[in-house]
Amino acid sequence: MSLHPSVAAVRLPVRAGLADLDAAEAVAVACSGGPDSVALASAAVFEGHKRGLRVVGVTVDHGLQDGSADQADRVVRLLAALGVDETLTARVAVDPGSGMGPEAAAREARYAVLEQVATHLGAVRVLLGHTLDDQAETVLLGLARGSGGRSLRGMRPGFGVFARPLLGVRRDDTVTACQVEGLEVWDDPHNHDPGYTRVRVRRRVLPVLEDELGPGVAEALARTAEQLRDDTALLEELADGLLDRARREGGLDVATLAGAPPALRHRVLHRAVLEAGSPAAEVTRGHVLEVDRLLVDWRGQRWIDLPGPRRAARRDGLLVVGPA
Numbered sequence: 001m002s003l004h005p006s007v008a009a010v011r012l013p014v015r016a017g018l019a020d021l022d023a024a025e026a027v028a029v030a031c032s033g034g035p036d037s038v039a040l041a042s043a044a045v046f047e048g049h050k051r052g053l054r055v056v057g058v059t060v061d062h063g064l065q066d067g068s069a070d071q072a073d074r075v076v077r078l079l080a081a082l083g084v085d086e087t088l089t090a091r092v093a094v095d096p097g098s099g100m101g102p103e104a105a106a107r108e109a110r111y112a113v114l115e116q117v118a119t120h121l122g123a124v125r126v127l128l129g130h131t132l133d134d135q136a137e138t139v140l141l142g143l144a145r146g147s148g149g150r151s152l153r154g155m156r157p158g159f160g161v162f163a164r165p166l167l168g169v170r171r172d173d174t175v176t177a178c179q180v181e182g183l184e185v186w187d188d189p190h191n192h193d194p195g196y197t198r199v200r201v202r203r204r205v206l207p208v209l210e211d212e213l214g215p216g217v218a219e220a221l222a223r224t225a226e227q228l229r230d231d232t233a234l235l236e237e238l239a240d241g242l243l244d245r246a247r248r249e250g251g252l253d254v255a256t257l258a259g260a261p262p263a264l265r266h267r268v269l270h271r272a273v274l275e276a277g278s279p280a281a282e283v284t285r286g287h288v289l290e291v292d293r294l295l296v297d298w299r300g301q302r303w304i305d306l307p308g309p310r311r312a313a314r315r316d317g318l319l320v321v322g323p324a
């Protein structure tokens with residue numbers, strides 16, 4: 001019997017994503033029980049074992065919903081049935097006082113614990129099930145917020161120990177792959193709650209765009225992200241150099257930075273403000289442009305107030321950002 005195209009669509013990038021690992025190394029799959037990460041786990045077991053890798057599962061129970069412990073147990077059983085070598089459930093309490101929204105706080109806590117558990121299990125990589133649809137939604141959400149390249153570049157295919165091998169795979173394929181493999185997946189009620197902007201983008205906005213503009217819109221949005229990733233990588237590299245120098249010299253050299261193109265100036269200033277301790281969620285483009293005026297349109301202003309509270313000021317040819 002030939003392989004179903006959706007199963008092949010999921011396995012192919014997983015195989016490619018494991019190709020650099022040596023036999024007997026371990027890879028972890030982060031599984032929520034939803035179709036994306038279940039299809040991912042199935043493909044990882046198949047492709048990983050073929051290469052002699054140990055494949056371990058990790059599921060995180062945030063305890064945010066009733067029955068979440070049962071849900072975690074179901075994922076553990078499902079992963080065992082798939083043939084995963086070992087699965088751990090990590091229970092994480094989300095800090096309500098973190099200043100982040102509950103979703104962002106849960107995500108932050110999840111990545112931290114996934115990395116710890118993976119290390120504990122001896123895994124050199126942690127696979128996440130984000131798909132091309134997730135990427136397209138991220139780009140659309142960013143566009144609607146007026147975000148710059150750093151947001152519109154979307155999710156990275158890899159960062160630290162994490163890898164997202166399904167970033168080029170449509171969600172329809174993960175869902176179909178689970179169906180044809182007879183895998184019972186969890187239908188997260190959050191994914192139906194129109195109170196979430198992402199859910200509305202997924203269920204209402206993207207389908208309209210695909211109807212009106214033709215299929216391939218999601219792929220096009222994902223390509224936008226990819227192109228911006230290249231552009232922003234160059235910008236980040238240049239910014240790194242200027243920020244390294246600023247750390248050595250106790251501030252950003254005004255003459256050098258004032259002569260730099262706006263895209264680079266703004267990037268450097270944004271990062272300098274965050275490094276000085278202004279909370280990311282509170283720093284707007286308006287703040288960055290105001291600090292920029294200290295460089296390119298200086299009319300003797302003494303300092304600029306920033307969230308934190310922090311303050312940016314010119315001092316002896318340097319631009320310094322620090323506590324107010």
Ligand SMILES: Nc1ncnc2c1ncn2[C@@H]1O[C@H](COP(=O)(O)OP(=O)(O)OP(=O)(O)O)[C@@H](O)[C@H]1O
Binds near residue numbers: 037038058110
């Ligand atoms: N509770 C969890 N435990 C382990 N991994 C998780 C958990 N929640 C999310 N992940 C990982 O992060 C990826 C993206 O999560 P997100 O919440 O965006 O999607 P999801 O709706 O949970 O997707 P899926 O269809 O895989 O369940 C998942 O595919 C999975 O790899």
